[in-house]
Amino acid sequence: QSDLSQPASVSASPGQSITISCTGSSNDVGIFNLVSWYQQHSGKAPRLIIYTVSKRPSGVSSRFSGAKSGNTASLTISGLQADDEADYYCASYSAAGSTYVFGTGTTVTV
């Protein structure tokens, strides 16, 4: 069971859009629509921002959107704001014994 692969860092200017990829395999991302995304500010607990590939929990800005194609999921943040500067992690359900696996994490700099 390997971690999902994410780029280590992404940076952009305020107002721009970025997309973070999350690459798994046919044992996790590829066969389940159970990909979620988390935002983690320094020193804080992670916060769920996307679940089941593209749904947003109540209270999460519509600037966050998720998608999936094959074994790769993606998170897009549009209209970047200073507060979006954080670490972002994807996660997926895995066929390996009803388990979950996290991505390696991406640091977003605004």
Next chain:
Amino acid sequence: QVQLQESGPGLVKPSQTLSLTCSVSGASITSGDYYWFWIRQPPGKGLEWIGYLYYQNGDTYYSPSLRSRLTISTDTSTNAFSLTLTSVTASDTAFYFCACSPTHFGTPGATWGPGTLVAVSS
């Protein structure tokens, strides 16, 4: 609204057992509507999924890398669930988070506790 709070010792000696409790408010641990999770994060590193349980059928699911040392259980009298990790080493030093998710969310944590740092050191 569900709230979670981790508690336990901040320091454990190598080879000993790490025990943490997650106190739950706003929902019953016996509810079939939620899965109850543990996740950890070594300082400065990424998230690692530890395991979870579903009270409705009593099933527990563990990370393959921790399965031989790990137990997750519930305490219905205190509406809490716990993590027990035996034979700890320095590599078990991490922030430990408890979390829960509605069963239809399919995610290892919709609501999280603030986390607690556990250091393994003599």
